Amino acid sequence: MYFPCKFNEIYVCFEKLANLGNYFRIVSDMTIIPKIYNRLTASLNKQKLFAVLIDPDKQTNDGLSLLIESSNKCEVDFFLLGGSLISTALDKIIDTIRQNSSIPVILFPGSLLQISEKADAILLLSLISGRNPDFLIGHQVIAAPLLKRSRLEVLPTGYILIDGGKMSSVEYISNTKPIPSDKVDIVVATAIAGEMLGKKLIYLEAGSGAIKPVSAQIISKVKENISAPLIAGGGLTTASQIKKICMAGADIIVVGTAIEHDINRLKEFSDIIHRH
Ligand code: 1GP
DSSP states (O other): OOOOHHHHHHHHHHHHHHHHHHHHHHHHHHOOOOHHHHHHHHTTTTOOEEEEEEOGGGOOHHHHHHHHHHHHHTTOOEEEEOOSSOOSOHHHHHHHHHHHOOOOEEEOOSSTTOOOTTSSEEEEEEETTSOOHIIIIIHHHHHHHHHHHSOOEEEEEEEEEBOOSSOOHHHHHHTOOOBOTTOHHHHHHHHHHHHHTTOSEEEEEOOTTOSSOOOHHHHHHHHHHOOSOEEEESSOOSHHHHHHHHHHTOSEEEEOHHHHHOTTHHHHHHHHHHHO
C-alpha cells in the first residue's frame, strides 16, 4: 500500500519499533542471566565454594531452621536440594529457606519429580559414568520443555559416579555402575568427554554416605585436564578429607550427611574450604 511520504516514514518507524519489540521479547523469553554460573566461575582459582546438601526427607522443621541459621553464620555459598529418592514437597522447603536466608538454592534432582520453579538454578545432570540412556538423555528430554519455560537457570553438569566403597543410592536407582576408584584414567577420560560435550560443570560423586570419598589423586588428575568448575562430594566427614580435596583442586565442595549428624561441623568445614 502506498502512503504519501510522511505516512510512509511513520509506517517504517512503527515497523522498526515492532521488530525491536519482538527482538526484546525474544531475548527476554530466552535469556536467563547466568547469575549462579557467573558466581561459580568468578570465584574459580580465587576461593573454593561450600555447598550444603539438603535432603528434604531428612529434615524436621526445627532442624531445617537451625541448618539455615547456621549456614548464614558460616557463610555457606549454596544449598543443593535433592536426593535419589524423596517424597517431601520442595516448594515448602525453598519457601522456608527464602524467608530466612539469601543463600541461593540449586536443585540437585534425583528424578523428574524434583523440579521446583522456586529454586535459583538446577544442575541438569547427565550421569556420564553410566550407560543407562534414561539418565544420560532420557529424563533430560522429558524435562527440557518445562525447564525452558521456567525461570530456572540450567547448569549442564557431567555427573560422574565413582565407587565409594559401598553401593550408593545413585548406583541402585540409576541402575548404572560406578567407575572403580583405581581407574583414574577412565574417570579423567569421562570428565574430558563431558566437557567436550558441552557440560559446564563436572561433578565427581562418591555417593551420599560413601565409605571412601573421591581420592585426591582423581581430583587432581581431573582438574589438570578440564577447565570447567569441578564439584566433589560424597562421604566427606572429616576436616582432613576436606583439606585434601581442596588442595587437590576441587572448586565446589558438597557435604550433606556429616552436617546432618553434627551441625557444629559446619563452621569448621566452611573455614577450611574458604581458606583455600
Ligand atoms: C554430594 O551426595 C553427596 O555429592 C553428599 O554426600 O551426604 O556423604 O555428604 P554426603
